[in-house]
Amino acid sequence: MNLAYAARRFVTLLLTVFFVILVTFFAFRIIPGNPALAILGTEATPEQIQELEAKLGTDLPLGEQFLHWIGGAAAFDFGDSLRYSEPVLDLIGARLPVTFSLALLALAITVLVAVPLGIAAARRRGKALDLIISAVTQIGLAIPSFWSGIVLVLVFGVMLKWFSVSHYVPWSENAWLSLRSLLLPAVALSIPQIAIVVRYLRTTMLEQLHLEYVRTARSKGLRPSTVYYKHVLKNALIPVVTVVGMNFGEILAGSLVIEQVFTLPGLGRLLITAIGNRDYPLVQGLVLLVASIVIFVNFVVDLSYAWLNPKIRLR
Amino acid sequence: MLSAPTEAPPLLDIRDLRVELTTARGRWPVLEGIDLRVEPGETVGIVGESGCGKSVLSLSLLGLLPPAMRISEGEIRYEAGRLPREGEEAFRRIRGREIAMIFQDPMSSLNPALTIGEQATEMTRLHLKLTKREAREHAVSLFRKVGLPRPEALLKEYPHQLSGGMLQRVMIAIALSCAPKLLIADEPTTALDVTIQAQILELLKTIREEDGTAILLVSHDLGVIADMCDRIAVMYAGQVVEVGTAEELFDSPRHPYTQGLLQAVPTPAKKREKLLSIPGTVPALHERGAGCRFHSRCAYATERCLLSAPPVVRVSGAGGGAGAGTGAGALAATGAHAVRCWLAAEEGGLPHAAG
Numbered sequence: 001m002n003l004a005y006a007a008r009r010f011v012t013l014l015l016t017v018f019f020v021i022l023v024t025f026f027a028f029r030i031i032p033g034n035p036a037l038a039i040l041g042t043e044a045t046p047e048q049i050q051e052l053e054a055k056l057g058t059d060l061p062l063g064e065q066f067l068h069w070i071g072g073a074a075a076f077d078f079g080d081s082l083r084y085s086e087p088v089l090d091l092i093g094a095r096l097p098v099t100f101s102l103a104l105l106a107l108a109i110t111v112l113v114a115v116p117l118g119i120a121a122a123r124r125r126g127k128a129l130d131l132i133i134s135a136v137t138q139i140g141l142a143i144p145s146f147w148s149g150i151v152l153v154l155v156f157g158v159m160l161k162w163f164s165v166s167h168y169v170p171w172s173e174n175a176w177l178s179l180r181s182l183l184l185p186a187v188a189l190s191i192p193q194i195a196i197v198v199r200y201l202r203t204t205m206l207e208q209l210h211l212e213y214v215r216t217a218r219s220k221g222l223r224p225s226t227v228y229y230k231h232v233l234k235n236a237l238i239p240v241v242t243v244v245g246m247n248f249g250e251i252l253a254g255s256l257v258i259e260q261v262f263t264l265p266g267l268g269r270l271l272i273t274a275i276g277n278r279d280y281p282l283v284q285g286l287v288l289l290v291a292s293i294v295i296f297v298n299f300v301v302d303l304s305y306a307w308l309n310p311k312i313r314l315r
Numbered sequence: 316m317l318s319a320p321t322e323a324p325p326l327l328d329i330r331d332l333r334v335e336l337t338t339a340r341g342r343w344p345v346l347e348g349i350d351l352r353v354e355p356g357e358t359v360g361i362v363g364e365s366g367c368g369k370s371v372l373s374l375s376l377l378g379l380l381p382p383a384m385r386i387s388e389g390e391i392r393y394e395a396g397r398l399p400r401e402g403e404e405a406f407r408r409i410r411g412r413e414i415a416m417i418f419q420d421p422m423s424s425l426n427p428a429l430t431i432g433e434q435a436t437e438m439t440r441l442h443l444k445l446t447k448r449e450a451r452e453h454a455v456s457l458f459r460k461v462g463l464p465r466p467e468a469l470l471k472e473y474p475h476q477l478s479g480g481m482l483q484r485v486m487i488a489i490a491l492s493c494a495p496k497l498l499i500a501d502e503p504t505t506a507l508d509v510t511i512q513a514q515i516l517e518l519l520k521t522i523r524e525e526d527g528t529a530i531l532l533v534s535h536d537l538g539v540i541a542d543m544c545d546r547i548a549v550m551y552a553g554q555v556v557e558v559g560t561a562e563e564l565f566d567s568p569r570h571p572y573t574q575g576l577l578q579a580v581p582t583p584a585k586k587r588e589k590l591l592s593i594p595g596t597v598p599a600l601h602e603r604g605a606g607c608r609f610h611s612r613c614a615y616a617t618e619r620c621l622l623s624a625p626p627v628v629r630v631s632g633a634g635g636g637a638g639a640g641t642g643a644g645a646l647a648a649t650g651a652h653a654v655r656c657w658l659a660a661e662e663g664g665l666p667h668a669a670g
Contacts, residue, residue, distance in 0.1 A: 212418060213426040219377055220438045220489070221410035224403060230437075234428040309428065310473040 006303065013299050020291040021073070021284070025066055028283055034058075035082045035278040056082050058280070069284065078288075079281035083274070088285035091270060096289075098266035101171060102255045105182050106189035107248065114194045118201025118240075119228050125206060133198060140195030145254045149188035149261040156184060168264050185262045189254045193247055200243050204236040211235075238308050245301030249294035324395035326497055326529050327353040327376070327414075333388035334368075334375050336600065343600040345371050345384060346553045353497065358523060358530040360544035360561075362537055362576070366597045368553040369533045373501045376531075377414060378406035394496075412442040415490035419502035421482035425474040432470030435489050442493050457488040461518055480511035487518060494526065501533045516542060537580050541565060549573045552597050552608035559631075559652035569630055569654040571613045607657065615658055625657045 036052040037044065053059040057068070072079055078088040121133040156162045163184050169177040208214065209232065217231045256268030267286060274282040332349040335342045346368045353359045361369050374380050376391060378401060391398040393413065399405035410416075418424040425434055435457075436450035445453060451470060458466035461484040474482060483503065490498055500519065504512035516539065522528055534540050540547055540561075547564050549557040549572065557570040568574045575593040595612040607613070610620040631652045 212420065212423040215374075215379055216416075216418060216424045216486075217426065218379060219410055219416040221407045221412055221442060222437065223407070223441075226437070226441075231426050231429070235426070311427065311475050 009299055009302055013295050016295050017288070017292055020295075021070070021288055022066075024284060024287045025069070026062065028280065029062060033278040035280060038277045039083065058082075069281070073288065078285040081274070081279050081282045083277045083279045083282070088281050091282060092267065092285055092289060095265060095267050095270050097170065098168065098264055099252070099255050099259065099268065101178070102182055102186055102189070102259070102264065102266065103248070103251050105179075105186035106193065106251050106255065107244070109186055109190040110193040110197055110251075111244070113190070114197035114201065115233070117194070118198045119205060119233065121198065121202040122205035122209065123224075123228060130202075133202075137195035137198050140191045141199075143191065145188045145192060146257050146261050148191050149185060149258050152184045152188050153261065182264075185255070185258045185264065188261070189251055189258055192254075193244075193251060196247065197240060197244060201236060201240050204239050205232055208232045208236045234308060238305060241301055241304055241308065245297055248297045249290075252290055252293065324392070325352040326355045326357075326394060327351075327531070328392040328395075329372075329376075329389070330392070331389035332372075332375065332386065332391065334371055334380065334384055335387045336384050338383065340601075342387075344387075344553060344603075345600065346375070349389070349555055351548055351555060351558070353529050353531055355496065356523070356527045356529050357546065358532060358544045360540035360547040361531065361533045361550055362535065362540045362547060363550035364535060364597050367550045369535075369550055370501055372550070373416070373499045373531065373533050376499060377410050377416060378403070379416075411438050411490075411495070412493045413495055414497045414499060415493070415495040416499040416501065417483070417486045417490050417503050420506040421486050422474070422479055422506070424486060425482060427474055429473075430470065431472050431474065431477070431485055435470070435485065435492065438489065439492050453492060454488070457492055458485070461485075461488045461491075462514075463488070479507050480514065483507060483511075483515055484518065487515070487522070491522065491526070491528070495528065497529045497531060498522070499531045499533070502535070503532070504539060505534070505536070512539070519543065537576055549576065552603055554608065554655060556609065556656070557652075557654045563631065563652040569652075569659045570609075570656050571615055571658070572609050573654075575612075607655075617657070620657055625655050626660055627653055627655050628659045629653045630659055 034049070034053075035056060035058055036049045040048055040052060050059070057065065060068075069079065076089070080087055081091055084091060117133055121130045124130045163180055168181050171178045205228075214227065214232060217227045222231075255266065256271060258264075259266040259268035260272070267290070271283070271286050273279075274286065329349055329351040332346055333344055334346040336345050349372060351359070351361075351372075361372065363369055371380065371384065375384075375386055376398075378399070380386070386400045390400075393409065398409065425431070432451060432454065435454040436445075436447065439445045439450045439453055440447065454470065455466045458469055463469060463481060463484050469477075469485070474485075477485065487503075498519075503519070504515050507515060519530060519532075520543065523530055530543070532540065532543055544561055546558065546560050548555045549564070549570065551572050557564065557568065557573045564573060565577065568577055572593070575591070578591040579593060581590055593612055598608060598611065604621070605624060606622050607616070607620040607625045610616040613620065629651050
């Protein structure tokens with residue numbers, strides 16, 4: 001691994017995070033709404049609002065507020081929620097594990113299902129299995145996660161009663177029950193992702209299958225599974241890893257929505273109430289966190305190229 | 316079929332092979348009536364212009380034909396056992412272990428994402444059941460044998476870190492790792508520099524002498540073929556048009572195409588003369604009529620050449636165990652100098668149909 005390359009990537013990463021903060025901070029304050037008004041209600045007198053604004057610090061000039069917040073964030077102090085009067089970090093910390101395990105589970109399901117399906121479709125190009133996979137993934141792409149989530153709840157939760165719905169169990173309490181409570185929303189989240197990855201992988205596999213090294217591998221008498229999973233997959237994976245990495249942000253965003261369907265106590269519900277309340281510090285903290293995760297995942301994706309494609313190591 | 320019982324079976328025996336290409340517009344024969352034998356330890360060359368079916372022939376031997384092509388007639392025997400026409404599993408037991416293959420472009424024939432070591436050990440671990448360590452040691456000894464420097468370090472390197480010549484040596488080392496009886500070399504030096512070409516050919520000669528490996532060498536380069544081969548088959552438009560020993564073909568070529576190929580080779584003696592070339596190109600699949608496929612480019616072509624397919628005529632040599640009937644098998648017979656041409660038939664070689 002080239003250290004200079006990694007360092008350069010890291011600096012770009014920090015700059016990106018900074019711009020995300022900048023945009024969220026100002027954009028969110030330009031839209032109408034007022035935290036003091038949201039807390040006190042429409043009955044409040046202008047004096048009461050002014051008093052609360054002074055207390056919350058939202059009466060200061062925007063630039064000043066921004067510098068104040070940045071200064072705190074640099075020391076990992078993201079301020080207190082305007083609504084809950086609790087540190088933002090504590091509020092996020094309590095809900096992060098739910099969303100994060102949901103997203104990771106969805107990612108794991110995506111990879112475990114999509115890779116064999118993509119390879120199978122490429123191997124049987126134009127045959128019945130390929131056409132079936134193509135039709136099913138087309139449907140998977142068209143269905144939004146919240147809808148398939150509702151259907152899953154209805155079928156497996158209400159009708160078959162295989163899964164408990166809207167009863168979240170943390171990992172620390174019982175891993176098995178936790179998995180059961182997260183499985184349905186994770187499946188709902190992964191369906192469109194599986195469809196995307198299957199299609200991508202099928203295409204990149206087919207591109208690789210024409211290449212001469214595949215013929216060499218076959219001429220060695222290797223098992224077809226070795227040829228596909230060892231020789232071709234590693235070469236076909238680079239574009240797929242990019243897609244999965246970029247879609248990790250989408251999985252996170254999707255989990256914010258799916259949490260509503262399954263009433264999971266995750267970041268999604270926190271964010272939605274925070275936006276409604278114009279809870280500036282909480283929204284900023286949440287956006288910073290989600291943006292950092294997405295950008296970090298992209299960074300990891302970049303580094304994984306070096307493993308997948310040895311030629312990158314030299315650059 | 317009456318075959319001579321006294322002979323030991325050839326290593327490879329291709330009989331009346333026909334390979335068809337299926338397209339939207341129908342099925343076209345890519346190879347037709349191919350007869351060819353390779354004896355144990357023998358080096359047989361296949362020569363011809365691009366598009367005459369040399370590579371298809373070598374790929375068909377290991378079941379590596381592209382999906383649109385299939386063997387529709389004839390058979391391939393290996394050590395008297397019949398090879399399957401298709402079926403991945405049946406071919407897998409022969410590939411690499413009995414018959415190994417090296418390809419034209421070593422740069423693209425190795426997997427860019429796997430180390431040399433991984434690619435050089437997977438075959439022996441699979442076929443010879445070697446452990447990872449044994450396979451690595453075996454690979455290192457083969458790297459040494461093919462003249463690769465610092466063999467141990469190579470195991471950890473990737474193909475893009477090596478030169479073309481080194482990669483072809485790696486390919487040869489890999490191909491030899493299970494001690495195959497037959498090595499198919501499809502244009503093994505075409506993509507390499509001239510100086511490297513000579514080294515690779517020397518290496519192939521050494522292997523042939525030390526290990527007794529039979530080699531089927533496919534090339535468009537008569538110089539390479541002449542240098543290496545005991546016997547030569549000249550291919551044109553999907554058929555073998557002349558076969559014989561290297562001496563027979565170079566000293567008394569009978570087919571006008573073979574003569575043309577020989578005249579097209581630049582030599583110091585021809586320095587001041589204009590180099591001859593064969594006018595025209597190999598006819599495409601749908602342009603091959605009923606007659607001789609070379610007639611459109613042949614200086615001696617007559618009405619008959621256009622209308623009917625020439626017979627196979629044995630012009631010299633012993634070549635026992637030939638087939639009967641219309642001459643099928645004459646081209647395969649080891650030691651026979653045979654040619655597919657009306658001209659030779661008129662000159663009254665040894666009309667094979669009589670046998």
